[in-house]
Amino acid sequence: MHSDVKQVLFTEEQIKARVRELGAQITNDYKGKNILLCGILKGAVTFFTDLARCIDGPVEFDFMVCSSYGASTTSSGFVKIRKDLDSDVRGRDILIVEDIIDTGVTLSKLKPLLLERGAASVKIATLLSKPSRRKVDIPVDYNGFEIPDAFVVGYGLDYNSRYRNLPYIGVLKEEVYSH
Numbered sequence: 799m800h801s802d803v804k805q806v807l808f809t810e811e812q813i814k815a816r817v818r819e820l821g822a823q824i825t826n827d828y829k830g831k832n833i834l835l836c837g838i839l840k841g842a843v844t845f846f847t848d849l850a851r852c853i854d855g856p857v858e859f860d861f862m863v864c865s866s867y868g869a870s871t872t873s874s875g876f877v878k879i880r881k882d883l884d885s886d887v888r889g890r891d892i893l894i895v896e897d898i899i900d901t902g903v904t905l906s907k908l909k910p911l912l913l914e915r916g917a918a919s920v921k922i923a924t925l926l927s928k929p930s931r932r933k934v935d936i937p938v939d940y941n942g943f944e945i946p947d948a949f950v951v952g953y954g955l956d957y958n959s960r961y962r963n964l965p966y967i968g969v970l971k972e973e974v975y976s977h
């Protein structure tokens with residue numbers, strides 16, 4: 799375990815097993831449809847590539863960069879699109895792939911935007927969710943794990959651009975971000 803990590807919440811094996819379950823569920827729900835998988839960079843990258851390989855059916859990839867965080871560990875409450883999707887979303891069945899839903903602010907802005915642009919459907923897959931932190935009620939269609947209110951890193955998630963490459967999800971020691 800990395801010395802900045804206090805506790806491992808989910809091991810590589812646990813994540814793999816859960817991602818497989820989500821993939822099977824998505825495969826089943828989207829039979830006969832061509833999914834446009836929209837990953838939110840950068841945090842969702844690891845989950846995105848693993849989940850995509852667990853979906854047995856036609857899938858296209860696209861990505862977006864949104865920001866509201868910077869170097870802080872709490873949401874600033876507004877969302878900026880720094881890189882938009884390349885695809886024309888009209889008539890498409892979109893599955894947004896996110897690393898973690900915290901306040902819900904990010905997705906509560908993105909989902910209506912994609913529907914406004916003419917998407918046929920917009921659903922949400924997230925690896926992690928912190929329900930106790932929700933400010934906006936947002937329906938989550940596929941959720942890997944619910945977690946308590948702690949700052950987590952690994953499997954794509956970062957603090958100050960670090961720890962994304964850890965293969966597990968862990969809670970960061972407070973002293974790492976308190977000074």
Ligand code: XMP
Nearest residue numbers: 873898899900901902903904949950955956
């Ligand atoms: P909202 O609040 O809009 O935020 O749901 C979602 C975004 O917040 C970031 N986030 C975290 N990132 N560890 C992280 O590395 C965390 O514990 C954490 N909590 C929220 C994340 O970027 C997500 O996309």
Ligand code: MG
Nearest residue numbers: 839840841897
């Ligand atoms: Mg993110």
